[in-house]
Amino acid sequence: MSSMRVAMIGYGFMGAAHSQGWRVAPRFFDLPADPELALVVGRHAEAVAAAAAKWGWAESGTDWRAALERDDIDVIDIVTPGDSHAEIAIAALEAGKHVLCEKPLANTVAEAEAMADAAARAAQRGVYAMVGFTYRRVPAATFARDLVAAGRIGTVNQVRASYRQDWLVDPGVPLAWRLRKELAGSGALGDIGAHAIDLAQFITGQRLGSVSGTLETVIAERPLPADTAPGEAATLGGSAGSGTGRVTVDDVAIFAGRFETGVLGSFEATRFATGRKNALRVEVSGTEGAIAFDLEDLNALEFYDRTAPADRQGFTRILVTEPQHPYISAWWPAGHMLGYEHGFSHQVVDFVTGVATGVQPTPSFADGLQVQRVLDAVERSAAHESIWTPVG
Numbered sequence: 456m457s458s459m460r461v462a463m464i465g466y467g468f469m470g471a472a473h474s475q476g477w478r479v480a481p482r483f484f485d486l487p488a489d490p491e492l493a494l495v496v497g498r499h500a501e502a503v504a505a506a507a508a509k510w511g512w513a514e515s516g517t518d519w520r521a522a523l524e525r526d527d528i529d530v531i532d533i534v535t536p537g538d539s540h541a542e543i544a545i546a547a548l549e550a551g552k553h554v555l556c557e558k559p560l561a562n563t564v565a566e567a568e569a570m571a572d573a574a575a576r577a578a579q580r581g582v583y584a585m586v587g588f589t590y591r592r593v594p595a596a597t598f599a600r601d602l603v604a605a606g607r608i609g610t611v612n613q614v615r616a617s618y619r620q621d622w623l624v625d626p627g628v629p630l631a632w633r634l635r636k637e638l639a640g641s642g643a644l645g646d647i648g649a650h651a652i653d654l655a656q657f658i659t660g661q662r663l664g665s666v667s668g669t670l671e672t673v674i675a676e677r678p679l680p681a682d683t684a685p686g687e688a689a690t691l692g693g694s695a696g697s698g699t700g701r702v703t704v705d706d707v708a709i710f711a712g713r714f715e716t717g718v719l720g721s722f723e724a725t726r727f728a729t730g731r732k733n734a735l736r737v738e739v740s741g742t743e744g745a746i747a748f749d750l751e752d753l754n755a756l757e758f759y760d761r762t763a764p765a766d767r768q769g770f771t772r773i774l775v776t777e778p779q780h781p782y783i784s785a786w787w788p789a790g791h792m793l794g795y796e797h798g799f800s801h802q803v804v805d806f807v808t809g810v811a812t813g814v815q816p817t818p819s820f821a822d823g824l825q826v827q828r829v830l831d832a833v834e835r836s837a838a839h840e841s842i843w844t845p846v847g
Contacts, residue, residue: 457488457489458488458489458490458491458529459488459489459490459491459529459530459553459807459810459811460490460491460493460527460528460529460530461477461490461491461492461493461494461528461529461530461531461532462493462494462495462496462519462522462525462528462530462531462532463477463492463494463495463496463512463532463534464496464497464519464522464531464532464533464534464535464539464543465496465497465533465534465535465536466495466496466497466502466503466506466507466510466534467534469534469557470495470506470510470534471510472589472795472796472799473532473534473555473557473587473799474492474495474510474511474512475510475796475799475800476796476798476799476800476801476802476803477490477492477532477803478492478510478511479796479800480800480801480803480804480807481803483785483786483800484785484800484804486804486807486808486811487807487808487811487812488807488810488811490530490803490807491513492510492511492512492513493512493513493514493527493528494512494513494514494515494516494522494525494528495507495510495512495514495515495516496515496516496517496518496519496522497515497517498517499517500515500517503515503516503517519531519543520546523546523547523550523552524550528552529552529553530552530553530554530555530810531543531544531547531552531553531554531555532554532555532556533547533554533555533556533557534557535557536632536633536638536639537559537561537562537638537639537640537645538562538637538638538639538640540556540557540560540561540562540566540570541561541562541566541567541569541570544556544570544573544574544584544820545569545570545573548573548574548576548577548582548584549573549577551577551580551582552582553582553583553584553806553810554574554583554584554585555584555585555586555587555802555806556570556584556585556586556587556820556823557586557587558586558587558588558649558650558653558823558826559640559645559646559649559823559826559827559830560586560820560823560824560826560827561640561823561827562639562640562641562645563640563827563831564824564827564828564831567820567823567824567827567828568824570584570820570823570824571819571820571821571823571824573820574819574820574821575820575821578815581813583809583810583815583816584819584820585805585806585809585816585817585818585819585820586818586819586820586822586823587802588649588650588653588654588657588818588822588823588826589798589799589801589802590650590653590654590735590750590798591653591654591657591818592782592798592801592802592805593748593750593753593793593797593798594754594775594776594780594781594782594783594793594801595748595753595754595755595756595773595775595780596654596657596658596737596748597781597782598756598773598775598780598781599658599737599739599746599748599756600657600658600660601781602746602756602758603658603659603660603739603741603746604660606743607743607744607746607758607760608739608740608741608742608743608744608745608746608759609741609742609743609744609761610741610742610743611659611661611716611718611739611740611741612718612740612741612742613718613719613720613739613740614655614659614712614714614718614719614720614721614737614738614739614740615720615721615736615737615738615740616651616652616654616655616720616721616722616723616736616737616738617651617722617723617724617725617734617735617736618643618647618648618650618651618723618724618725618734618735618736619723619724619725619728619731619734619736620643620647620725620726620728620731620732620733620734621726621727621728621729621730621731621732622726622732623673623674623706623726623727624726624727624729626674626677627678627695628677628678628695629677629678629679629680629681629694629695629696630677630678630679630680630699630700630702631680633646633704634677634702634703634704635700635702635703635704636703636704637703639704640704640830641704641705641708641830641834642670642672642702642704642705642706642708642726643704643705643706643707643708643724643725643726644670644704644705644708644724644830644833644834645830646724646726647724647726647735648708648722648724648830648833649826649830650735651722651723651724651735651737652712652722652826652829652830653818653822653826654735654737654748655720655722655737655739656825656826657818658737658739658746658748659714659718659739661714661715661716661718662714662715662825662846663712663713663714663715663720663829663846664713664714664715664845664846665712665713665832665843665844665845665846666710666711666712666713666829666832666833666836666843666844666846667710667711667712667836667841667842667843667844668708668709668710668711668722668832668833668834668836668837668841668844669708669709669710669836669837669841670705670707670708670833670834670837671705671706671707671708672702672704672705672706673706673707673727674702674706675701675702676699676700676701676702677699677700677702678695678696678697678698678699678700679695679696679697679698679699679700680694680695680696681694681695681696681697706725706726706727707723707724707725707726707727708722708723708724708725708833708837709722709723709724709725710722710833710836710837712829713843731751732751733750733751733795734749734750734751735749735750735751736748736749736750742761743760743761743762744758744759744760744761744762745757745758745759745761745770746758746759747770753793753794753795754774754775754776754792754793755772755773755774755775756772756773756775757770757771757772757773758770758771758773759771774790776789776790776791776792776793777789782797782801782804805817825846825847828846828847829846832844832845832846832847
């Protein structure tokens, strides 16, 4: 493939991030195919046309099915709310289009299973699908995975993972689509908890086997949004209009998890952690050391070497900006920082490389299904007095 023409379905917050990734990645990395921003699709013609002009897409449209019928489209990038992921992804794969889909994969296990089945069938024809757990591709997080896999912290004893934000503390924040179960599937649990689950499993190389969880909705009623375009669902921020609506998802999710190896982990996902803006943190403790990654300090990794002499033991802050670190060699000289948006460029690198070389890019839809099963197990546990519940 000399080029890879992309149609992106959706154009909200994640649309901006994905657009940045598609546009920038081929300027810094030597890719086996050149991505082209061919088409962006949304329900409101004027708004999606403005997004296309702002982010550099060649065309805009309002019918995602028409994009699937075009022979000049190779990839469908799905950044819509979760309620439409399954329909779009399955149709795209059946139409022979490669698919990149934002997390969580779907709103239900049944939808995720159907998507994973469609992806497995498509892969037999050389058509690939990947789910967008982008934080795997922050260089410090990938480096943490590499250190654990190399045995630098010994055998894993315990895992702590949390994703804490505070954007819902104000009761005046309007009822965005992320607060409606029919659109989002779940609240903090699926929106940000899915990232904590995936990153903990990715860094440790282990999968969760059972969970015991509890969910809480802190503010049950919120103002209806005032500034939503016709046919669109409100996203982050915005202003309140008249009337109120019921919040139908969780605001806080806390659960214990036991990995299939027997290792115990603790997990928290909340949008009510006052003062925490985007605090995704994973700490892994082992027999020979420990590592800790925090997204609010995303260029660094904390590393503890228990094998060092006692008078020299302590957490070391490693600045993950050397050319030997994952992804870094394509960017700036050592010590020059990367930001949130770079993970989306790395996502494009791995997706395009996998598709162009005929190798399944990861995380696959099967990986996304496994995370969906963890989310479902937490919800089932919370509904039954936090009883320990198997995953799947």
